[in-house]
Amino acid sequence: MGLGVGIGCVVVAGLMLRERVARDQARLLQAEAERHRLEKNFLEARLQLMQAQVEPHFLFNTLANVQHLVETDPAAAGRMLQSLIDYLRAALPQMRESTTSLGREIDMARAFLEINRVRMGARLDFAIDVPEPLKCRPFPPMMLISLVENAVKHGVDPCCECGSITIRAAEEDGKLKVSVADTGEGIRPKKGGGVGLANIRERLKTLYGTAARLVLEENAPRGVVASIEVPASS
């Protein structure tokens, strides 16, 4: 009887041990798989960053505007060309740097918005409200411009009326928060166009884990506010 219980205990202990080994092994495999997934994400995010293109449609339309201004208003043509140069300097993949400052990203967004203001005439207005000291902060490249492009392309442009875009930056609770608000069409529940946003989310996750995020909200009375929050490091 005593022997029976003893053997029983040993068998149970053995089974428990085997189960624990199996569990540990499973956990190890899962961690390994997770690491592979993160590495893959990182590579994909880098690739997407490198492949982000200057849209030919944007480029040719801008050049067509410059072509007209050269004949009618050479000074304005010069300004528009300068904006295009500023934009291209930051937007061409070959020119792109892996780390950049908020100020540089703002300059690129401003150049893009200046160009669009000429192109769209009175339909587009914009404002940039970013405190000077925040401009030297590091900020991941090509994210702000992506939000601004969305605000023009999916926000203001589809509206036949005029709209405005406001870029703001602030430091709150150890986070650097940069937002792009538009007063455009807003998001219809079945409308697509989330690829650029998914790309930003993926890149933020790769760079900062859970310490950064991209949030989209409805703007009042209409339009969208998109904000990126990253850890503030001076």
Place this chain on the structure above:
Amino acid sequence: MSGRVAAVIADDEPLLRAQLRSRLTRLWPELDVVHEMENGRAIEEVVQRHAPALFFLDIHMPGVNGLEAARVVGKRAHVVFVTAYDQYAVEAFERGAVDYVLKPFNEERLAVTVSRLKERLGSGPADIDTLVDSLVSRLAPRASDHLRWIKASVGPNVRLIPVEEVLFFQSDEKYTRVVTCEGEALIRKPIRELLDELDPRRFWQIHRATIVNVDHIASVRRGMKDQAEITLRDHGETLTVSRAFTHLFKQM
């Protein structure tokens, strides 16, 4: 062709309208640009009021674009499409009987278009319906039939959540929980309505009260009473697959 020719230019960019107008009048002194439009919204009214022989329509315009406007014009006027860049469009034009001009405008190319148009004005406008149909399907893929965004109140704001980000939906008495990696929100739309609107390839019902985004599933394990348990990537919560839905996860 003798006498004046009436034309209308439609482009959402004011400078490009001005440019096309000045180039055309230089190349074609008999042409009168009788009207300019910044989108195709009022096209029917313009056709009726001005009865132009020619329309220059930018393909990309807000509201009613150049292709939609061309459909309205139909055979009542000749149409020339204007576009900055579009491989597909240009291919389609090359094959079809419709004229097009590329921005930025090339003076010589525009002169060719003008002389071709002068010849064509003698005969009736070509039937462009087939061409427009093929362009529409290529340039503007039909809006998705499925829900792409969830609008949820978070505090005083309305959060816009792309459906790809949603890990799962779960009914919670009066509301439906929308759970993402970053947190959760409540919406009023019940599970059965969501099921009709979400893309069934990505969102599976696994329980009377739960819809899961299969892209975020880490593993599925057999559980008690013919049920199964789902663990998610980047989230601690475990979801129960009720018996009625376990067949979805049977081995192949």
